[in-house]
Amino acid sequence: MADAASHASYLPPILTFCAGAVIAVPLFRKLGQSAVLGYLAAGVLIGPSVLSVIKDPGAIRGTAEIGVVLLLFLVGLELQPARLYSMRRDILGLGLAQMGLSAAGIGFAGWYFGLSGGGAVAVGVALALSATSIALQLLEERGDGNETYGRRTFSILLFQDIAIAPVLALLPLLAATGAESGSPMRALGSLGIAIAALVAIVFAGRYLLNPIFRILANSGAKEVMTAAALLIVLGAALLMEHVGLSMAMGAFLAGVMLADSHFRHELEADIEPFRGVLLGLFFMAVGMSLDLKLVAENALLLAVAAPLLVLFKIAVVASILRVSCSTTLEALRAGALLSPAGEFAFVLLPLGLANGLLAPRQAAIVTALAAISMLLGPVVAKLLDSALLARIGAQTMDEDFDGIDDSQxxxxxxxxxxxxxxxxxxxxxxxxxxxxxxxxxxxxxxxxxxxxxxxxxxxxxxxxxxxxxxxxxxxxxxxxxxxxxxxxxxxxxxxxxxxxxxxxxxxxxxxxxxxxxxxxxxxxxxxxxxxxxxxxxxxxxxxxxxxxxxxxxxxxxxxxxxxxxxxxxxxxxxxxxxRVMPEPLVTPKGKPKALTDETREVIEDGGAQILVGGVGEPER
Known part of the structure; x- marks a missing residue:
């Protein structure tokens, strides 16, 4: 049995994370910034580059990534087939255009500055992805989820989430090119196993999950429903990881399978507290992973590259949305939300390194660039949003609002x-x-x-x-x-x-x-x-x-x-x-008449009670 000292060893890092969140997040919200920026700043401060309170950020990365897993599950829960079908043009059109143009532009820049072809593709795709957690958090804080630009932003994010699976399968194929003849076959075999796992999750979600939740709901044990929700989400995530895909992809599929379930909102409410805490931990882990020594050594490069990356992604999204008939205001606001690099950059870049597509120094610099963009993106979004509102006025914000039906x-x-x-x-x-x-x-x-x-x-x-x-x-x-x-x-x-x-x-x-x-x-x-x-x-x-x-x-x-x-x-x-006793609204003409001795005793005892009431209705 573990002694008290071994239990106590877990407390300092937990207290450190809690203290960092409690201090940094309210401070940044007070300054008008997103909570995400507060988590990132807290991570930088307590990480090995500054105070070194936490010396090994990688030790908590696995746990922290569960926050992203739960986030993707909640995203999946929002995707009922009817809504997904109504968004099909934005998802496929806007999402594909943003992903393709952003990846091509960033990848070409990387190739121009010395990356290999495979490395340029890996970097281009990794940095073309946007931070789902940051964008959704900012939309929630603004209350703009139902705005036109909010819905179109979500459509692009959804395409990116769907694209993660083929991207994760693409990198090993790029690494296998030119290698021994068996490598491509092994990569294709792994892809086949992944597809089989996807089919298994879809089948289980379609035919098994609702009956299971119905049985658990009838048991009346709320905590069991929470445990079952975590079991399904983390189980699907683990299965996807074992077949070579991302854990988040499995969680996303589990959410989609439950999107039409009657238990959807109960599951969402049960998962939300875990998602919020672990996602905050994930952002702190990202901040802790930022190597300030590396940043200082490449200060000029990163000082130029990070703003250019953010501005380039804003320009791409804004151009696409303007072509698709969005207003300039909507296009710029959506572009600002999608400008930071995404959470999966921290998954794809190490994968590119592991497959030999990137050199260690290249991977470290691009990872730092992704982290800095996540710090810079919310600030740019806030400044741009404030400037647009000041220039155009708040009334413009409501012109395209798709309000809820008045009869809801x-x-x-x-x-x-x-x-x-x-x-x-x-x-x-x-x-x-x-x-x-x-x-x-x-x-x-x-x-x-x-x-x-x-x-x-x-x-x-x-x-x-x-x-x-x-x-x-x-x-x-x-x-x-x-x-x-x-x-x-x-x-x-x-x-x-x-x-x-x-x-x-x-x-x-x-x-x-x-x-x-x-x-x-x-x-x-x-x-x-x-x-x-x-x-x-x-x-x-x-x-x-x-x-x-x-x-x-x-x-x-x-x-x-x-x-x-x-x-x-x-x-x-x-x-x-x-209790409230019944009392007549008018004075009765007759006196009460008891037909039995027992009734007479009840009437006489009742006369001593204070009556405060109306028509009938004793308190039950």
């Missing part, structure tokens, strides 16, 4: 109450998203044709993942009044522009919801009981109009009492009375 409604809870609510919306063809943690209710909602997702609606991360901030109305229809109140408070705090309608259980719950600023609440049995009473009045001889007048009178009296209790009475009474 999110329903949390698809039980007996939520099902009735959605029937009226369904008749008017309102776009509805349903969230429920009950597998059977999810199946029921699927029959209605709604967007249905398995997840806990009381969790903020689930709501965000399901698009709560984009909804026009959120209907809280869950069958737990505490959960309903927590969800309301959370939605009002995090999504203040969204209108909230809530199901109330009883009078106390209704007033609690009102205190929490609900936009509309309805006690679940109130209107149905009034209608029941109206029919009963008709049955004892009243006309329909007479019965309606009586029911309207009851409704008005109850509303008046609710208003009084909301402003004056109920808050104080809640501290004194354990």
């Amino acid at each position: 409604v999110m329903v949390i809870g698809f039980g007996r109450f939520g099902q009735v609510v959605t029937q009226a919306l369904l008749l008017q063809h309102v776009n509805i998203t349903v969230i429920d943690s009950d597998v059977e209710q999810i199946r029921a909602a699927a029959r209605f044709g709604f967007k249905v997702y398995y997840g806990d609606g009381t969790r903020l991360d689930v709501l965000r993942a399901a698009g709560a901030g984009k909804a026009r109305i959120i209907c809280i229809c869950v069958d737990n009044k505490d959960a309903a109140l927590r969800t309301l408070e959370m939605v009002k705090a995090e999504f203040p522009n969204v209108r909230v309608h809530a199901r109330a259980f009883d009078r106390i719950h209704a007033i609690e919801l009102m205190k929490a600023n609900v936009d509309y609440q309805m006690r679940e049995t109130f209107e149905s009981a009034l209608d029941f009473g109206r029919v009963t009045l008709e049955a004892v001889g009243l006309t329909r109009d007479e019965a309606d007048l009586v029911i309207d009178h009851v409704r008005d009296r109850d509303a008046q009492r609710m208003e009084i209790q909301f402003h004056e009475g109920l808050a104080a009474a809640l501290n004194q009375v354990p």
Whole structure:
């Protein structure tokens, strides 16, 4: 058994990473820069080139790369077939053009300055890729994911992610050229094994994953769902690594296979915390890998090459988008987001070195160039964005905004109450998203044709993942009044522009919801009981109009009492009375009559209780 000292040895580096993130990220955000830049700067500071708190950055690179793996899984989760099909022109057209032109220009420059043909291809492709994590993080911070330039940026990033697999297979083929005759055959054999592994992942995702998650969801153990999500993501990643492809490719495929799953948003919420922490660690590892001694020795070269690389990639993307009918503003903003070298440069360049395409010094200089571009890119994007906004004005930013449908409604809870609510919306063809943690209710909602997702609606991360901030109305229809109140408070705090309608259980719950600023609440049995009473009045001889007048009178009296209790009475009474007892809205003409001795005792005891209530509804 390990002693205390061996356990304690893990603590200094963990505390160092945490301290670096806690200090650097808020500082850079305060300066108006991206969190990514804060992580990179923290890595440089604690790495071997400055303070040398962490002496071996490579020791944590394997763990840190899991952050990129999880990021690609989350990217895959966003790619439902319908959305992927609608983006096909941008993905294939813009993505292929950006990748081809950028790689050709960078590769030619590398060949001109002395790289071999294979090395020039490796460097060109490695630096042509963009930092998915940086671009998506900046889009998230700006809230521009639904902007036209945001969608087109994502399309290009998606093509790059898809292109990683053939690129990883290409480098060994380049290295095999001119070698012994068996090398190309071995490379082609490895490619065949990789394709077989891809087919296996697709088959498992299509036929096995949803049934497995359904069984786990029925077990009711949330932590098991998290463990299963990590098992699938990391398992697919490990399989891809064993057949010679990238771990991120396996995770991306696993995400795509689950993109149409009802469990998609629950998985996204479970994975997100791990992704955020490990991706931050990855950026710190990139910063730590920057060899400042090498940078100083090649200061002039890197000082010229890094800005030229960033500006060249901006020019390529901006030109492509302008040709494809984007505005100048959109084209420049997208180009700035895609200007830094990507995370996979740190995978492709060592692979090029291992296959003999690059000399060690060449690989080190290009790796430093990639890292510097990741430091420089977010700064350029921020400066360019500020300059464009100052010149053109914020109004231009909204001209091409593809807003959400005004009829978008999110329903949390698809039980007996939520099902009735959605029937009226369904008749008017309102776009509805349903969230429920009950597998059977999810199946029921699927029959209605709604967007249905398995997840806990009381969790903020689930709501965000399901698009709560984009909804026009959120209907809280869950069958737990505490959960309903927590969800309301959370939605009002995090999504203040969204209108909230809530199901109330009883009078106390209704007033609690009102205190929490609900936009509309309805006690679940109130209107149905009034209608029941109206029919009963008709049955004892009243006309329909007479019965309606009586029911309207009851409704008005109850509303008046609710208003009084909301402003004056109920808050104080809640501290004194354990429950709300029913109280008539008008003074009864007759006295109560007990038909048995037991009933008489109950009535007499009840007379001593303090009554604070309205129409019916004792607290349950």
